[in-house]
Amino acid sequence: MRSFFSILFIFNFLYALNLSPTLAADLEAGGKIFNANCTACHIGGNNLIMPSKTLKIEDLDQYKMSSVEAITTQVMNGKNAMPAFQGRLSADDINNVANYVLNQSQSGWDDE
Ligand SMILES: *[C@@H]1O[C@H](CO)[C@@H](O)[C@H](O)[C@H]1NC(C)=O
Numbered sequence: 001m002r003s004f005f006s007i008l009f010i011f012n013f014l015y016a017l018n019l020s021p022t023l024a025a026d027l028e029a030g031g032k033i034f035n036a037n038c039t040a041c042h043i044g045g046n047n048l049i050m051p052s053k054t055l056k057i058e059d060l061d062q063y064k065m066s067s068v069e070a071i072t073t074q075v076m077n078g079k080n081a082m083p084a085f086q087g088r089l090s091a092d093d094i095n096n097v098a099n100y101v102l103n104q105s106q107s108g109w110d111d112e
């Protein structure tokens, strides 16, 4: 019970700081997942299979993918040539990598 209230406290604290809980995602862990599991097709935020559908913010916006929720859904379920990662990656890993992808898309994938 005590730790449950501690977690509530932390979330309230993040809200008080005006940070959404998605910022609690571990972007560094997400980056490792991305490098291990996604770069075969998405190196540098590109798309080697469908070159017009990159992970860059213009394309994510155009295809209504520029939210952690939309990216999470696609990573979980896959789409076209992209495999489903639900069951292959943990929910935590998927959340972290989705946050990483959105963050990189907004920062311009410039450190690749
Ligand atoms: C993700 O990457 C790790 C580390 O290379 C690997 O062990 C694992 O099999 C990969 N998982 C998937 C679903 O590609």
Ligand SMILES: *[C@@H]1O[C@H](CO)[C@@H](O)[C@H](O)[C@H]1NC(C)=O
Pocket (backbone or CB within 6 Å): 027, 103, 104, 106, 107
């Ligand atoms: C991406 O994450 C880094 C590290 O947390 C943060 O400093 C940066 O502001 C984020 N970029 C965007 C566009 O949210």
